[in-house]
Amino acid sequence: MANSRTNKHAYVRYAVIRLIQGAITVWLIATATFFAMHNVPGDPLMDEKAVSPEIRKNLQAKYGLDRPLLEQYGIYLSNMIRGDFGISYAQENRRVNDIIREHFPVSAILGVLSIVFAALGGILFGALTAINRNRLPDIVIMFLVIMGISVPSFVFAALGQMTLVNVNAFFGTSILPVAGWGSVSHMIMPSLILGLGTMAFLTRLMRSSMLEIDNADYLRTAISKGLPPTRIFLRHQLRNAILPVITVLGPSIAAITTGGFVVELVFAIPGLGRYFVQAVQQSDYTVIMGTTVFYGAFLVFMVIVVDLLYGLVDPRVRLD
Amino acid sequence: MALLEVSDLHVEFAVHGGSVQAVRGASFSVNEGETLAIVGESGCGKTVSVQSIMGLIQTPPGRITRGSAKLRGHDILGGQAADGREIRGTDIAMIFQDPMSSLNPTMTVGAQIAEPLIVHRGYSHRQAMRRAQELLEMTLIPDAASRIKEYPFEFSGGMLQRSMIAMAIACEPSVLIADEPTTALDVTIQSQILDLMVDLQRTNNMAIILITHDLGVVARMANDVAVMYAGEVVERGAVDDIFYRSAHPYTVGLKSAMPTNRRGAVQKLTPIQGTPPDLFDAPAGCGYYTRCPYAMEVCEATPPIVFDVDREHQSRCWLHHKDCLQQVTQIYRP
Numbered sequence: 001m002a003n004s005r006t007n008k009h010a011y012v013r014y015a016v017i018r019l020i021q022g023a024i025t026v027w028l029i030a031t032a033t034f035f036a037m038h039n040v041p042g043d044p045l046m047d048e049k050a051v052s053p054e055i056r057k058n059l060q061a062k063y064g065l066d067r068p069l070l071e072q073y074g075i076y077l078s079n080m081i082r083g084d085f086g087i088s089y090a091q092e093n094r095r096v097n098d099i100i101r102e103h104f105p106v107s108a109i110l111g112v113l114s115i116v117f118a119a120l121g122g123i124l125f126g127a128l129t130a131i132n133r134n135r136l137p138d139i140v141i142m143f144l145v146i147m148g149i150s151v152p153s154f155v156f157a158a159l160g161q162m163t164l165v166n167v168n169a170f171f172g173t174s175i176l177p178v179a180g181w182g183s184v185s186h187m188i189m190p191s192l193i194l195g196l197g198t199m200a201f202l203t204r205l206m207r208s209s210m211l212e213i214d215n216a217d218y219l220r221t222a223i224s225k226g227l228p229p230t231r232i233f234l235r236h237q238l239r240n241a242i243l244p245v246i247t248v249l250g251p252s253i254a255a256i257t258t259g260g261f262v263v264e265l266v267f268a269i270p271g272l273g274r275y276f277v278q279a280v281q282q283s284d285y286t287v288i289m290g291t292t293v294f295y296g297a298f299l300v301f302m303v304i305v306v307d308l309l310y311g312l313v314d315p316r317v318r319l320d
Numbered sequence: 321m322a323l324l325e326v327s328d329l330h331v332e333f334a335v336h337g338g339s340v341q342a343v344r345g346a347s348f349s350v351n352e353g354e355t356l357a358i359v360g361e362s363g364c365g366k367t368v369s370v371q372s373i374m375g376l377i378q379t380p381p382g383r384i385t386r387g388s389a390k391l392r393g394h395d396i397l398g399g400q401a402a403d404g405r406e407i408r409g410t411d412i413a414m415i416f417q418d419p420m421s422s423l424n425p426t427m428t429v430g431a432q433i434a435e436p437l438i439v440h441r442g443y444s445h446r447q448a449m450r451r452a453q454e455l456l457e458m459t460l461i462p463d464a465a466s467r468i469k470e471y472p473f474e475f476s477g478g479m480l481q482r483s484m485i486a487m488a489i490a491c492e493p494s495v496l497i498a499d500e501p502t503t504a505l506d507v508t509i510q511s512q513i514l515d516l517m518v519d520l521q522r523t524n525n526m527a528i529i530l531i532t533h534d535l536g537v538v539a540r541m542a543n544d545v546a547v548m549y550a551g552e553v554v555e556r557g558a559v560d561d562i563f564y565r566s567a568h569p570y571t572v573g574l575k576s577a578m579p580t581n582r583r584g585a586v587q588k589l590t591p592i593q594g595t596p597p598d599l600f601d602a603p604a605g606c607g608y609y610t611r612c613p614y615a616m617e618v619c620e621a622t623p624p625i626v627f628d629v630d631r632e633h634q635s636r637c638w639l640h641h642k643d644c645l646q647q648v649t650q651i652y653r654p
Contacts, residue, residue, distance in 0.1 A: 216421065217416060217418060217421040217422040218421065218422055218423055218424040218425070220376055220416070220422070221416065221422045221423065221424075221484070221487075222424070223374075223375070223376055223399075223408070224374055224376060224408055224409065224413065224414040224416075225408065225409040225413075225435060225436045225439075225487065226399070226406040226407070226408030226409030226410060226436065226439070226440065227409070227435060227436070227439055228439065231435075231439065235424075235427065235435075236424050236427075239426050239427075240424070240425065240426055243426075313426070314425075314426060315425075315426060315471040315473070316425060316471065316473045
């Protein structure tokens with residue numbers, strides 16, 4: 001028989017083990033990125049115009065690019081553990097840490113808003129379609145869901161922006177800003193657009209999990225107890241139907257934060273996604289490493305958080 | 321007057337290309353403090369009958385086309401009294417065949433037992449949980465104080481069925497419907513659960529409708545028995561009438577298909593040949609016609625009416641017609 005004290009102990013133990021596993025994952029990401037990056041033809045100095053071999057040599061010496069690869073890897077790793085991602089090659093005098101610190105919060109706010117929107121919308125619409133299955137709301141929502149899954153986000157981003165332009169023109173005043181970043185009103189449309197695909201996916205998942213539970217024995221028990229329908233729905237059906245949705249929230253966060261780049265670009269949002277892509281194009285080693293490892297660590301952490309959350313929602317999850 | 325009286329109940333289910341007549345005129349009743357057993361093989365409409373009383377039939381596809389269920393004279397068919405009052409969980413409660421899946425996996429057992437008290441009796445959460453603990457103690461679950469905080473997956477099958485019973489009797493119902501409550505449990509646990517039900521019946525003066533296909537359980541628990549076949553009640557009477565004065569060929573068939581440990585008894589079991597009729601296309605005459613060893617010409621096309629064999633003992637069989645000349649020693653005729 002499990003008592004709450006051993007449960008709590010097991011929970012902490014589980015969390016620590018997961019964090020250690022997460023750290024190993026991040027190290028693997030860092031290593032793989034490092035060697036993949038150095039195997040791509042070219043280097044950060046390629047962009048410089050007609051650099052004489054001597055200058056080039058001096059520059060390489062300055063940045064340590066002339067040392068053996070393994071030594072560079074060692075230096076990089078030891079810096080990373082101390083939390084120093086180095087200085088950007090492409091943007092003079094900008095530390096990678098500063099780039100992340102300045103731009104990640106923007107991406108994070110956008111991502112969190114999108115996830116909240118996607119989860120709430122997915123649960124709501126999924127439940128709605130399941131309750132009205134094969135009736136008009138179900139058919140309409142499921143059609144929109146197919147669209148949400150199959151149409152890429154840059155199309156929605158452009159459409160969303162156009163809608164804003166038209167709406168603002170119609171009212172003759174700025175209801176919501178068309179692009180840019182700064183206030184809450186800037187965040188609404190981009191986060192809706194960014195969360196749309198995930199919301200569509202979660203709606204489908206929620207619908208099928210609701211329908212699966214529809215015939216569950218414990219719902220019949222709840223009815224036989226004479227409980228009011230809203231209570232049956234909220235306490236007995238919804239809570240059990242949400243479990244699969246929570247499971248996929250972790251990977252969904254991954255999809256949204258890495259997929260944010262396109263939306264950030266269309267809406268001119270100064271997020272981290274843009275630097276992430278730019279750095280790859282410029283072979284900006286330190287920025288690539290910094291952003292990749294940072295994103296990787298962030299995603300690993302979010303998946304762990306979701307798993308721990310799942311343990312709280314579903315009492316059957318064993319933590320050993 | 322009986323406490324709960326079901327008469328001429330008809331239930332059908334819409335299926336592709338027509339409808340299945342799952343219950344085709346079931347009548348039975350149960351008295352206060354007594355036990356009615358409904359027996360019959362799988363698919364004969366036992367469960368559908370009681371589920372339609374409780375309003376557990378999904379409509380569509382299900383539909384109650386005719387009949388009534390009267391609790392103390394008030395029609396309650398579909399789970400609600402005529403004045404819209406909820407009788408489920410208060411006047412009538414139900415326990416199910418598979419306790420493992422009949423409890424909500426994400427709610428503590430205590431909270432699930434407390435739920436009807438909060439909803440129907442207006443208990444506070446704290447009061448209801450205290451009562452839930454008492455109920456678990458009544459159903460003989462050890463260490464009830466810590467058990468109410470646990471989840472169904474931490475319970476064994478027998479304990480879950482005890483919890484189901486605790487939940488069902490929370491509001492002290494006058495009728496408890498038990499749909500094969502021991503089928504999923506092993507024999508020793510089965511015996512304990514039945515004992516528990518008898519005890520609670522005595523203390524609460526509660527009527528029990530017990531659905532089972534185990535004649536041993538019937539002999540042990542029932543005051544009255546209704547034998548169902550192909551959606552109809554073919555014989556009903558006191559338990560001794562059914563066992564010792566069987567008046568319907570199907571009842572006789574069921575009895576000879578039952579194993580016995582009586583010394584000197586014939587060891588061989590005699591199965592009833594054939595299968596029950598397809599209720600999608602219900603037979604015109606008697607549903608048992610194709611399997612009945614005593615079938616007569618009249619049985620094929622004319623459905624038998626209900627004959628009074630004795631007072632309080634009825635059989636739906638043409639053998640009891642006064643003009644029937646066939647002599648069958650196994651069929652009781654006064």
